[in-house]
Amino acid sequence: MPSKYERFKIETKPAPHVYQIPNKFDVSARKVRLAAMLVHEAFEYKLNKEVVLSRPCIYGVFGGRFGGFKPLKHKCVGCMRCVQEYPHIMTVKHSDSYKRLGDSFWTPEAVFTILNEASTGKIPVKGMGYKGAFGGEGFDGIWTDMSEIVRPTRDGVYGREYISTSVDVGRKPTSVDFSKIDRASSTIEIPVPIIFDKLSAGNGDVRAAVGMAAEKLGTFYVSRERTPFDFGQESLIPIGNEEGIEDLVERPPAIVEYDAEKSDLFEKLASRLPSSIVIARLPLREDSGMIACKLAHEGVHGLHLYADYHGQDYSKEPQHISASLKEVHQQLVKGGLRDQVTLIASGGITLAEHVPKAIICGADLVGIDTTVLVALQAEFRGETRDRANCQLKPRKIDPEWGAQRLVNLFGVWHDQLIEILSAMGIRDVRRLRGDIGRSMMDAELRELSFKGIAWAT
Numbered sequence: 471m472p473s474k475y476e477r478f479k480i481e482t483k484p485a486p487h488v489y490q491i492p493n494k495f496d497v498s499a500r501k502v503r504l505a506a507m508l509v510h511e512a513f514e515y516k517l518n519k520e521v522v523l524s525r526p527c528i529y530g531v532f533g534g535r536f537g538g539f540k541p542l543k544h545k546c547v548g549c550m551r552c553v554q555e556y557p558h559i560m561t562v563k564h565s566d567s568y569k570r571l572g573d574s575f576w577t578p579e580a581v582f583t584i585l586n587e588a589s590t591g592k593i594p595v596k597g598m599g600y601k602g603a604f605g606g607e608g609f610d611g612i613w614t615d616m617s618e619i620v621r622p623t624r625d626g627v628y629g630r631e632y633i634s635t636s637v638d639v640g641r642k643p644t645s646v647d648f649s650k651i652d653r654a655s656s657t658i659e660i661p662v663p664i665i666f667d668k669l670s671a672g673n674g675d676v677r678a679a680v681g682m683a684a685e686k687l688g689t690f691y692v693s694r695e696r697t698p699f700d701f702g703q704e705s706l707i708p709i710g711n712e713e714g715i716e717d718l719v720e721r722p723p724a725i726v727e728y729d730a731e732k733s734d735l736f737e738k739l740a741s742r743l744p745s746s747i748v749i750a751r752l753p754l755r756e757d758s759g760m761i762a763c764k765l766a767h768e769g770v771h772g773l774h775l776y777a778d779y780h781g782q783d784y785s786k787e788p789q790h791i792s793a794s795l796k797e798v799h800q801q802l803v804k805g806g807l808r809d810q811v812t813l814i815a816s817g818g819i820t821l822a823e824h825v826p827k828a829i830i831c832g833a834d835l836v837g838i839d840t841t842v843l844v845a846l847q848a849e850f851r852g853e854t855r856d857r858a859n860c861q862l863k864p865r866k867i868d869p870e871w872g873a874q875r876l877v878n879l880f881g882v883w884h885d886q887l888i889e890i891l892s893a894m895g896i897r898d899v900r901r902l903r904g905d906i907g908r909s910m911m912d913a914e915l916r917e918l919s920f921k922g923i924a925w926a927t
C-alpha cells in the first residue's frame with residue numbers, strides 16, 4: 471500500500487512590494503575626493519569605465535550612469551566595504567525615511583524584516599555579524615538553549631530528518647471512553663503553530679488575502695464577521711455571540727471562539743455545535759490564570775489569550791505577554807489541567823523568533839495580527855498598540871498578491887522555527903511547549919550574577 475506520508479512544505483515565491491519602501495541606507499560620497507580617486511583609478515585601470523565606475527561595491531550601488539556621484543541607494547545592503555576601503559570618501563548611514571518606519575514598538579528593523587520576508591520568502595541573512603544588544607525587554611529578554619547545535623541536528627534544517635511543526639487544537643481527553651471510541655477526534659492538527667488573529671482594521675481585499683493564505687497553509691483565521699463570500703470558509707474561526715448562534719448551527723465551523731469576558735456561551739455553543747472545538751477568548755490580566763483554570767474545569771476546549779498589539783497585557787501594571795503567559799501556563803499545570811486545553815497566544819508576535827519564545831512560555835500556538843497588515847504594506851499613521859484604535863491603515867491590494875506575501879511570511883517563519891528547534895535538539899514543536907528549562911531569562915541571569923554588587927555611577 472502506498473504511503474500517505476507527506477512532508478509539510480510551504481511553497482514561497484517572490485511577491486515584490488507594490489508600494490515603494492524607503493531605502494534602508496543613505497550612501498553618500500565626498501565628491502571632490504571621489505573625483506580625485508576616479509582620476510587615479512582611471513589611470514590604474516586603463517580607462518576601463520565599467521570597472522572604474524562600479525568599484526568598490528559588488529552590489530552595484532555605484533554601477534549607475536553617474537557612478538558614485540549618484541549612488542543607487544536602494545541596492546545598498548550596508549556591508550560597509552566601501553567605508554572600510556575609502557573611509558575618507560564614503561559615508562553610509564541609516565536613511566531618515568527608514569528611521570521613521572513603525573511606531574514606539576514596531577522598530578524600523580522589524581518593519582523592514584517583515585516587508586522583506588513577505589516579499590522574498592527568504593530568511594533575512596545579513597552576513598555582517600550581529601551588532602545589536604544581546605538582551606532587552608519582552609521576547610528580547612529570552613534566550614534559547616542552543617547547546618545541541620552539532621552536525622546531526624542540521625539534518626532537520628537540510629531535510630535529511632523531519633522536524634514536526636504540527637500542533638493540535640482542541641480538548642484532549644485524560645482517559646479513554648470506550649463508548650465514544652468510534653467518534654471523530656476532538657482535536658484538529660494544524661501543520662504550523664501560527665494562526666491569523668482577528669485584524670483591527672482591514673478591507674475586503676485584506677480579508678480575502680488572509681482567507682486564501684489560511685487555506686493554502688492549512689491553518690485558520692479568526693474573524694468576527696462571517697459571510698458566504700469568504701475565501702477559505704473551512705479555515706475561518708468565527709467569534710460567536712448570542713445572536714449569531716443559529717447561523718453557526720446552520721454552517722458549523724471546525725473551531726469557534728467566544729468572548730469569555732462578555733458572555734458565558736460555552737455550554738450553549740458546545741451543545742449546539744457538538745462537532746466544533748469551542749475556544750474561550752480572553753484578555754490577559756493578573757487574574758487570567760485563575761479564570762483559565764475555571765474555564766478549563768468547565769470543559770472549554772481551548773483558550774485564546776490576548777495582549778494588546780504591543781504585547782503588553784491588560785493588568786493594572788501591564789507586563790509583557792511572555793510573563794503573563796508563563797503564569798497562566800503554570801497555574802494550569804498546578805491544577806492538573808494543562809494537557810487538556812489548547813492555549814493560543816496573540817498580541818505582539820511580530821518576529822519569527824517570537825513564535826518559539828511564546829511556545830516556551832506556555833502557548834501551544836500563536837496568533838498574528840498587526841504583522842499581517844505590515845506584511846501587506848499597511849501604512850503606519852501613529853501608535854498601533856490599542857486594539858480598538860490601531861493606527862495601522864491597510865492599503866488597497868490585490869488579494870492574490872496579498873495571499874502570496876502571507877504564505878511567504880509563514881514559509882520564512884516556519885524555516886526559522888525549524889532552525890531553532892534543530893539547534894535545541896527538539897524534533898517536535900509540541901515538546902517545546904512550556905519548556906522553560908531550555909531557555910534563559912536575561913533579567914533572572916542579571917539578578918543572579920549581579921545581585922548585591924554596587925554599580926559605580
Ligand code: SF4
Nearest residue numbers: 527546547549550552
Ligand atoms: S555599504 Fe556595501 S552595499 Fe552599501 S554602498 Fe557600500 S559597499 Fe555597496
